[in-house]
Amino acid sequence: MALPPIHFDRTSGSLEGANLWERTAALALTTGSKISSHFSHRGYNGCANLLRKTLPERNIAIKLNADATFEFPYGDGYWSKLLDRSYRYEDELELLFRHSADIDYTLLDCGANYGYWSVLASSAPFGSHKAIAIEPSSQNFPKLANNARVNGNRFELMKCAIGATRGTARLSGTKHEAFSIAGSTGGGGGEEVPVIALDNLIDDGKVSPDGKFLIKLDVEGVEIDAIKGGTRLLQGDSVIMCEEHGNDPDHTVSRYILEQTPLKLIVYDPRSNRLETVTELSILDRIKVSSHVGYNVFGTASAFWQNRISALNADAARRMQ
Numbered sequence: 058m059a060l061p062p063i064h065f066d067r068t069s070g071s072l073e074g075a076n077l078w079e080r081t082a083a084l085a086l087t088t089g090s091k092i093s094s095h096f097s098h099r100g101y102n103g104c105a106n107l108l109r110k111t112l113p114e115r116n117i118a119i120k121l122n123a124d125a126t127f128e129f130p131y132g133d134g135y136w137s138k139l140l141d142r143s144y145r146y147e148d149e150l151e152l153l154f155r156h157s158a159d160i161d162y163t164l165l166d167c168g169a170n171y172g173y174w175s176v177l178a179s180s181a182p183f184g185s186h187k188a189i190a191i192e193p194s195s196q197n198f199p200k201l202a203n204n205a206r207v208n209g210n211r212f213e214l215m216k217c218a219i220g221a222t223r224g225t226a227r228l229s230g231t232k233h234e235a236f237s238i239a240g241s242t243g244g245g246g247g248e249e250v251p252v253i254a255l256d257n258l259i260d261d262g263k264v265s266p267d268g269k270f271l272i273k274l275d276v277e278g279v280e281i282d283a284i285k286g287g288t289r290l291l292q293g294d295s296v297i298m299c300e301e302h303g304n305d306p307d308h309t310v311s312r313y314i315l316e317q318t319p320l321k322l323i324v325y326d327p328r329s330n331r332l333e334t335v336t337e338l339s340i341l342d343r344i345k346v347s348s349h350v351g352y353n354v355f356g357t358a359s360a361f362w363q364n365r366i367s368a369l370n371a372d373a374a375r376r377m378q
Contacts, residue, residue, distance in 0.1 A: 059114075060113060060114070060115035061115070062115060062116035062117055062118040062128055062131075063075045063079060063115065063116070063118070063131055064117075064118050064120065065083070065117055065118070065119050065120065065139075066120040067120060067122075067139065067142050068120070068122070070142055078111075078112070079112060079113075079131065082111075082112055082132065083140055085108060086105055086132070086137045086138075086140050086141075087141045089104060089105065090137070090140065090141035090144055091141055091143065094141070096347075098138065098350075099349060101134065101138065102135055102232075104134070105132060105133070105134035105137045108132055109130070109131070109132025109133065110132075112131055112132045113131075114130070115131055116128045116129065116130055116131060116203075117129065117130075117131040119136075119139050119140075121139075121176065121177055121180070122177075122180055122182045122183075123181070123182070124180040124182060125176050125177050125179075125182075126176070126204075126208060127139070127171070127172070127173055127177075127204060128171075128200070128203055128204055128207055133233075135232070135233070136171070146173065149325035149332075150174070150273070150298055150353055151177075152332075152369065153271070153296070153298070153355070153366075153369065154174070154177065154178055154183055154271070155183065156365070156368075156369040156372070157184065157271065157365065158182070158183050158184035160184070160365070161186075161269060162186060162268070162271055162294075163186065163189065163264060163269070164178040164179075164188040164189070164212075164270075164271050164272075164273065165189055165191065165255070165264070165270055165271070165272040166188055166190045166191060166212075166273050167255075167272065167273060167274050167275065167276055167283065168219070168275035168276045169190035169192040169197075169201055170192065170197055170201070170275070171197060171200045171201050171204055171233075172190050172200075172201045172205065172212070174273055175188040175190040175201075175204075175205075175212040176204055176208055176212075178271075179208065179211045179212045180208075185211075187212070187213075188212035188213070189212065189214075189215060190212055190213065190214050190215070191215045192214075192215075192216065193217055193218035193228050193236070193250040193252075194233070194236045194248075195216075195248055196233060196236075197233055197236070198214075201214060215263075216250075216251075217250060217251040217253050218238050218250050218251070218252045218253075218279075219252070219254070219255060219274070219276050219279070219286070220238065220253070220254060220279055220286060221254060221282040221283070221285045221286040222252070224251075224252045225249055225250065225251055226250060227246070227247040227248070227249055227250075228247050228248050228249075229246055229248075230247075235277055236277065237276075237277035237278050238250065238252065238276075238277075239277060239279050253286075254286025254287065255272070255283060255286050255287030255290045255291075256286055256288060256289045256290055257286075258290070259289060259290060264290070266290065266293055269293075269295070269361070269362075270290065270294065270295040270296070272287070272290070272291075272295055272296065272297045272298065273298045273299075274297055274298065274300075275299075276299075280299045280300065280310045280313075281309070281310065281313050283299075284297065284313070284314070284318060291318075291356070291357075291358060292319075293359065294359040295359060295362075296356070296359065297356045298353050298354075298355050299353065299354060299356070300351035300352070300353060300354075301324075301341065301345065301351065301353070301354045302351055302352075303347050303348045303350045303352060304349065306342075308338045308341045311324070311338055311341060312338060315335060315336075318356065319358050320356035320357055320358050321334055321356065321358065322334070322335040322354060322355070323335065323356070323357070323366060324340065324341065324353075324355070325344075325353070326340065326344060327344070328343075330373050331373060331374075332366050332369060341354075
């Protein structure tokens, strides 16, 4: 019988249900996150996953806010940084989600992993939004479904990958946060998964073309295919949020958005604390300081969302005064 989860409250720092060794491990995981944050958490995942092998198999339930609980296997290298209360996961995305709490939008969480953003965006402090969590991996999907369950099944689940067209592909990889259909040839290792295009969500009646959408594309190397498959959806009131890899000096995804689509390219600039419209890719040479991490960029053709981002920047400027 599975052990009940450990509980950790990010607001209060309370850790409940852990034995002495698990509490010691929590201290090590937290300290490791704080120290490694000075060099973009390089090496943290590997060290945490080694520590995990010494721990009993059980989940930890992280209380992200009063209406959001996120569970994952205790000691997981990717997610254990959340034990460090000063750590902010993809804070440029949280900035936009928080500022959009009052907007009637739907989150399309593509490559949802265990559902962090679906849990958060559907929570009351973030506006209780409709979310569709899309995840192809048979390894990840049960953990995603568990997070839907512990949050009242308030977001929808789809087990498939996102690509340029409807079909099938091979999903492969060794890290749960980096499974990919990139380079899929339909044979070899990995698992065969169904693929849909973003526009198929319109065709299948999952979403309305005249809705408002925040679309997170965490699709590990097939971002451009995903954008190609969402032409109709991206013509409306949508923002795509996708990863620009730190080890890509050509800024391939941003270059495609800027040069091959009608979308405005926007990136968070920590120097100005603003979401800046990009006209020259050279700004990314300055922002992408770590080769082993990803940086989120935004693309939108929507005047509505561009105005909201301008308002977000104005709010940030007022807070800094």
